[in-house]
Amino acid sequence: MGIRSVSIRGVSWLDTSSGEHAKRDIVVHGGVIAEQSGESADLTIDASGLTGMYGLWDCHAHVGGLMYDPDAQGYFEAPAARTIRAGVNLAQAARMGITGVRSVGECDDIDLALSRAHEAGVPPGLRLRGSGCALKTTGGHGVAYPREYVRMRGAMTVDGPIEVARAVRHQVSRGAHWIKAALTGGLYSEHETMDGGQFSDEEIEALMTTANQRGIPVAAHCGGSDEAMRFSRLGGRSVEHGYALDEQAAAVMAKASTWLVPTIGVTHDSSFISEDGWPSHAANRAAASIQRHREGLQACLEAGVRIAVGADLNPIGPRLHREMELLEEVGVDRLTVLHAATIGGRELNGLGPESLPEPGAAADLVLTEGSPLDDPKVLRDPALVMAFGRVLKGEGTEHWAPDWKR
Ligand SMILES: [Zn+2]
Known part of the structure; x- marks a missing residue:
């Protein structure tokens, strides 16, 4: 017993x-x-x-993610190998005080399988809430040509409202806890801007109508104010990154009770970015976004937008702790950071505000x-x-x- x-x-x-x-x-x-x-x-x-x-929560993680993968480790990697890496990543994170991870874009439902295993205690592990595959449009955020992984699918490419609705329903049937959609460009992919929209109005509406009907929360990769406002007004639960949010967007998010997960490290942690070997388009875009990213976070804090903490980088344990340090460095007081990194994550994931x-x-x-x-x-x-x-x-x-x- x-x-x-x-x-x-x-x-x-x-x-x-x-x-x-x-x-x-x-x-x-x-x-x-x-x-x-x-x-x-x-x-x-x-x-x-x-x-x-x-315990701490990393609310923006890719548990088996390799980012730019300069030595092409992931290129021919099999799902089993990626699953093992993801499991080791989570085990290390747990030893560093992280008891919850929200996975927002992972290949082949690896996150959902690990989530069920940890909840059952075989093996014991941290609490994992996942989206499985992220949704993106053709040529949308997440493309890092030519380094597409060939043995597994990290995102579902969807065009038009019918495909968007079908993808949401598919993810629900897989047992996803969240839907993740890339509504704008970001830092990662070459042929985009960090705030340019990538879903049409009809596609965002299909995304939100279907997700709301099924009662599943949506996390949006979202750099710009226009998409953040549209998403929030339709019931979006969390804006990820928010690279270029203005005061108007912050006010709309606050009114709609939409959260922000700022992932400040992906623009601010220049030493990590150079060590990690990001290509110049991404490193330059990150550096150019620092000021607006920081101002957007400040606008959200002032407007009363609730904040949870996510690193978006691996390994999860060390990177989440660094994210917390960086939040302090950009002027968020320590108690607010600790609250966002613990209770923020719990509340965002439905575990209550205590x-x-x-x-x-x-x-x-x-x-x-x-x-x-x-x-x-x-x-x-x-x-x-x-x-x-x-x-x-x-x-x-x-x-x-x-x-x-x-
Ligand atoms: Zn991400």
């Missing part, structure tokens, strides 16, 4: 809404925080002296030596990481070893 309940004692919990710390003993039962902290548990962890909070452990909340937690508010670096190597109520790192990990007899 596996462990069903875990008692965690002595932790000082950081409330990322207020910046206050609160001592609270909790019991985790069946993956959620239990009503009664006093009830006996199968396992008791004395965590006196540690600080706790909800910022302290409350009964019924999903038990995705990290415990650190020292408070992340004093030094966020403590989150890079937490003392304990828990997702779905299972300990992924730290005391008690052995209790969730997969049962290979099944």
